[in-house]
Amino acid sequence: MLKLRLKRNGRKRQPSYRLVVMEQSSRRDGRPVDEVGYYNTITKQSYFDIPKINKWLEEGVQPTKTVADLLKKNIVS
Template sequence: MLKLRLKKIGRKRQPAYRLVIMKSTTRRDGRPIDEVGYYNPITKKSYFDIAKITKWLNYGVKPTETVYHLLKKAKIIQD
């Protein structure tokens, strides 16, 4: 099953995350199928490639709970 989830990058105590498409069995920092955005929780900066995200969601990719809330906050997912 494919998931839309966060991949951790950055240094210790300075996390940053990439929004990626991966198999659910792949380790957190493994090789992604596609990168569709990023999120920095310290500076609150984020970028989401809306076209790619909607394409993958239409293919049936399930976002994790955290990613779901980020996309909902960015008004990409309507609920």
């Protein structure tokens, strides 16, 4: 099953995350199927490729709870 989830990158104590589509059973930093955005927790800077995200959601990809909350906050406002 494919999930829309966060993949950590960045330095120690300076995390930033990529929003990716990947297999549910793969490890957190494994190879993604597709990268659809990023989120920096320190600067609160984010970018989401809305057409790609909508395409994946229509195909049945399930977002994790954290990703769903991020999308609600950043897309609606």
